[in-house]
Amino acid sequence: MSWAPIKKSSEPWCVQPHLLDYEKTCAGFTWDKIRHELDGLPGGLGINIAHEVVDRHTNGPRRDQPAIRWLGQDGTVLDLTYADLQEQTNRFANVLSKLGVHKGDRVFTLTGKIPELYIAAIGAWKQVAVFCPLFSAFGPEPIYQRLRKGNAKVLVTTKRLYRKKVADLRERLPQLTHVLLTDAEKDLNDGVWSLPQCMAQASGKFVIPPTDPEDMAILHFTSGTTGMPKGAVHVHNAVLTHYWTGKVVLDFHPEDVFWCTADPGWVTGTSYGIVAPLVHGIINVIAEADFDAQRWYRVLEKEKVTIWYTAPTAIRRMMRLGIEPRKQYDLRHLRVIHSVGEPLNPEAVVWGQQALGLPIHDNWWQTETGGIMIANFPAVDIRPGSMGLALPGVEAAIVGRMNPRTVEVIKAPDVKGNLALKPGWPSMFRKYLHDDQRYKNCFRGGWYITGDMARRDADGYFWFIGRADDIIKTSGHLVGPFEVESALMEHPAVAEAGVIGKPHPLIGEMVKAFVALKPGSTPDDKLRLELIGFARKKLGPAIAPKEIAFQDNLPKNKGSTSRGGGFEITPKRG
Ligand code: AMP
Numbered sequence: 001m002s003w004a005p006i007k008k009s010s011e012p013w014c015v016q017p018h019l020l021d022y023e024k025t026c027a028g029f030t031w032d033k034i035r036h037e038l039d040g041l042p043g044g045l046g047i048n049i050a051h052e053v054v055d056r057h058t059n060g061p062r063r064d065q066p067a068i069r070w071l072g073q074d075g076t077v078l079d080l081t082y083a084d085l086q087e088q089t090n091r092f093a094n095v096l097s098k099l100g101v102h103k104g105d106r107v108f109t110l111t112g113k114i115p116e117l118y119i120a121a122i123g124a125w126k127q128v129a130v131f132c133p134l135f136s137a138f139g140p141e142p143i144y145q146r147l148r149k150g151n152a153k154v155l156v157t158t159k160r161l162y163r164k165k166v167a168d169l170r171e172r173l174p175q176l177t178h179v180l181l182t183d184a185e186k187d188l189n190d191g192v193w194s195l196p197q198c199m200a201q202a203s204g205k206f207v208i209p210p211t212d213p214e215d216m217a218i219l220h221f222t223s224g225t226t227g228m229p230k231g232a233v234h235v236h237n238a239v240l241t242h243y244w245t246g247k248v249v250l251d252f253h254p255e256d257v258f259w260c261t262a263d264p265g266w267v268t269g270t271s272y273g274i275v276a277p278l279v280h281g282i283i284n285v286i287a288e289a290d291f292d293a294q295r296w297y298r299v300l301e302k303e304k305v306t307i308w309y310t311a312p313t314a315i316r317r318m319m320r321l322g323i324e325p326r327k328q329y330d331l332r333h334l335r336v337i338h339s340v341g342e343p344l345n346p347e348a349v350v351w352g353q354q355a356l357g358l359p360i361h362d363n364w365w366q367t368e369t370g371g372i373m374i375a376n377f378p379a380v381d382i383r384p385g386s387m388g389l390a391l392p393g394v395e396a397a398i399v400g401r402m403n404p405r406t407v408e409v410i411k412a413p414d415v416k417g418n419l420a421l422k423p424g425w426p427s428m429f430r431k432y433l434h435d436d437q438r439y440k441n442c443f444r445g446g447w448y449i450t451g452d453m454a455r456r457d458a459d460g461y462f463w464f465i466g467r468a469d470d471i472i473k474t475s476g477h478l479v480g481p482f483e484v485e486s487a488l489m490e491h492p493a494v495a496e497a498g499v500i501g502k503p504h505p506l507i508g509e510m511v512k513a514f515v516a517l518k519p520g521s522t523p524d525d526k527l528r529l530e531l532i533g534f535a536r537k538k539l540g541p542a543i544a545p546k547e548i549a550f551q552d553n554l555p556k557n558k559g560s561t562s563r564g565g566g567f568e569i570t571p572k573r574g
Helices: 022-027 031-035 049-053 055-059 082-098 115-126 140-149 159-172 195-201 236-248 267-279 293-302 312-320 346-356 436-440 481-489 525-539
Strands: 066-071 077-081 106-110 130-134 152-157 178-181 192-194 216-222 230-235 257-260 283-287 307-310 336-339 360-364 396-402 407-410 417-421 447-456 462-467 472-474 477-479 494-504 508-517 547-550
Touching: 031 236, 049 055, 049 115, 049 236, 049 267, 055 082, 066 082, 066 115, 077 082, 082 115, 082 195, 106 115, 106 140, 106 159, 115 130, 115 152, 115 267, 130 140, 130 267, 140 152, 140 159, 140 481, 140 525, 152 159, 159 178, 178 195, 192 195, 216 236, 216 267, 230 236, 236 267, 257 267, 267 283, 283 293, 293 312, 312 346, 336 346, 346 360, 396 447, 407 417, 407 447, 472 494, 472 508, 477 481, 481 494, 481 508, 481 525, 508 525, 525 547
Parallel strands: 066 283, 106 130, 106 152, 130 216, 152 178, 178 192, 257 283, 257 307, 307 336, 336 360, 508 547
Antiparallel strands: 066 077, 216 230, 396 407, 396 417, 417 447, 447 462, 472 477, 494 508
């Protein structure tokens, strides 16, 4: 069925969107102009994300306005003003300096959405160290892989997570010299410090050192089809993309209250859960608790959220509950809703209009692109089911045949091909850490090949078709089959494992494993449960398979232990 476009041209705006004329904005665009809308470090000493998101606001009227409104799981509400945030992040930068953390050193976090995470990120940028967030639902194995590959020097975490997931890994992580516990009153031992104590002893004054726009700022791990996760490197200049997309896609205005539901362990939670709202000096709502429809409606109502950035899995969960729960809440402050991370079905866009009084704006990007690349802009007509138009400043295309030097750019509309982007925007990843060849493999004939299949219609709207590879997208999170297969293979009963994404109406895809057993093992429910528990303990609930099927002779395909065609369920979309 085809869905009627949602017309925007005749809308009476309560707040006029920044981008009114898409063509005109594209025609006059340069990144240099965007650079001049930001501050830069005093004295022309470069560009540092921390200065743009916090320090520059403390010289003006936003100084005593809330920067972060933190809603704790236990009902605590904590407002940190821009001045508070400046002081706290200065202290954290001084803590790092005292621990001997230098430019380029890696500062990891493994926490839920607690204020210390945000302070650590910005404080690390102040010290020109590299912020690397880990998702707290990871199990010990994915944590180990990332800390090792990322050369973690410092880890900020909680007592519980440290004890449960990290303490046993320490011997295998000699380069991890400092652990800062956010909730320890006293130091545990040499190298495992109480963060509150360190903060109390540190000065609240700090001067950000000169920062080259190309200095490494963020390391985000993302999964590939083959091998262990890749560390995508982003630089301080990425803040230009965060600022620009905050302005023309999310449409931030000074009075906005913004809520991004993503966890900073994933790229959306950093680019749009930390940087973009703060660079615009608005109120950034952070809700610690996980999804619950009633709770989320309550946050939208109580905090008078004006701009909401969420994910299709959450929207589909709300849709499933019907309109009744929504009716109990007053959502009149909501002005724009955005969604990212997975295909947003047209029904969801239209449901937004009916249930929430606003359509949902889908947008597309990836860990590697660092920021939104394709979007449905607030003032531009929406085509339900489409990811939207390319961001002004970004050239996107559909490409067909390719070899390392050339690609066939498909000009004709509605032809399926690889979604490709012309490199040059500031938040483009600069490399995969220790993986030069994998990085090189992403480029063909001067284009970055995204790994997604899509089509472009005659008016320039992009439509997602599927991944070109076997990566799994579950609840908006990328999962690499290899990482899951490797964990299963460590169980003594497993001879071979193949992992796929099984289509699922709510979470997009569900991680499913096919397992061939060693002789002598019985393929029964007891072993199935044991394997699920084994994988969950190692990998954590975000990655572990939810279903296991026993099957002899798993078919092989390239780059996998045993994944690919031949299963009764076809894993690939598209
Ligand atoms: P990640 O790097 O974890 O953010 O995942 C990026 C991948 O998520 C993309 O390459 C797409 O496969 C998928 N994705 C992100 N946004 C969308 C969207 N709006 N529609 C369809 N797929 C999306």
